[in-house]
Amino acid sequence: QSALTQPPSASGSPGQSVTISCTGTSSDVGGYSYVSWYQQHPGTAPKLMIYDVSKRPSGVPDRFSGSKSANTASLTVSGLQAEDEADYYCSSYAGSNTLVFGGGTKLTVL
Amino acid sequence: EVQLVQSGAEVKKPGESLQISCKASGYSFTSGYWIAWLRQMPGKGLEWIGIIYPADSDTRYSPSFQGQVTISADKSISTAYLQWGSLKASDSAIYYCARPILMIRGVPDAFAFWGQGTMVTVSS
Numbered sequence: 001q002s003a004l005t006q007p008p009s010a011s012g013s014p015g016q017s018v019t020i021s022c023t024g025t026s027s028d029v030g031g032y033s034y035v036s037w038y039q040q041h042p043g044t045a046p047k048l049m050i051y052d053v054s055k056r057p058s059g060v061p062d063r064f065s066g067s068k069s070a071n072t073a074s075l076t077v078s079g080l081q082a083e084d085e086a087d088y089y090c091s092s093y094a095g096s097n098t099l100v101f102g103g104g105t106k107l108t109v110l
Numbered sequence: 111e112v113q114l115v116q117s118g119a120e121v122k123k124p125g126e127s128l129q130i131s132c133k134a135s136g137y138s139f140t141s142g143y144w145i146a147w148l149r150q151m152p153g154k155g156l157e158w159i160g161i162i163y164p165a166d167s168d169t170r171y172s173p174s175f176q177g178q179v180t181i182s183a184d185k186s187i188s189t190a191y192l193q194w195g196s197l198k199a200s201d202s203a204i205y206y207c208a209r210p211i212l213m214i215r216g217v218p219d220a221f222a223f224w225g226q227g228t229m230v231t232v233s234s
Binding site: 045 | 225
């Protein structure tokens with residue numbers, strides 16, 4: 001069982017927006033501004049999409065955005081495209097010498 | 111261009127030892143950057159194993175993996191290692207090395223660069 005809770009699946013049609021949630025506790029997501037999101041296509045390594053809750057690394061489209069409210073972080077993908085179909089994982093600094101991850105959400109573009 | 115190139119897939123028997131590697135290029139291996147290892151079990155999410163600072167071999171482990179594996183580095187060849195002394199079937203997974211953007215009190219923040227992964231299969 002993962003430390004952070006994500007919905008197992010999410011979906012949307014091309015052009016639509018979809019939001020994936022990541023729920024933790026006040027000891028991880030709610031206690032720090034160190035939430036990250038990764039995209040993973042089958043058979044490939046994860047790719048960093050968002051870090052420090054809402055920062056985008058160079059090269060990541062601005063269709064991807066992150067936010068946080070209390071113990072829940074969110075990743076929003078706007079203007080869905082076929083290539084956005086992938087697994088998405090959140091992570092959070094959790095103090096006490098540890099970093100925790102969510103179980104992942106499979107995003108399907110209908 | 112930062113690149114992390116991992117060693118190839120391994121098939122081992124329970125009780126055997128194993129060391130996998132991660133060779134870094136495109137940046138100075140010993141200038142301010144840490145290298146982490148993560149595990150992804152079949153069909154599951156990611157788990158942080160631990161991290162090393164190659165310049166002085168300072169190593170930190172996730173409490174879940176402390177004592178289960180050993181992380182090391184050889185700065186002369188810009189390579190980090192993950193080692194098992196006695197493998198178990200439950201060690202079967204894909205292992206990734208990755209370089210974090212920054213560290214927070216000894217814990218990586220986010221991983222900007224990733225190796226391609228090494229699949230480890232442990233089966234009798």
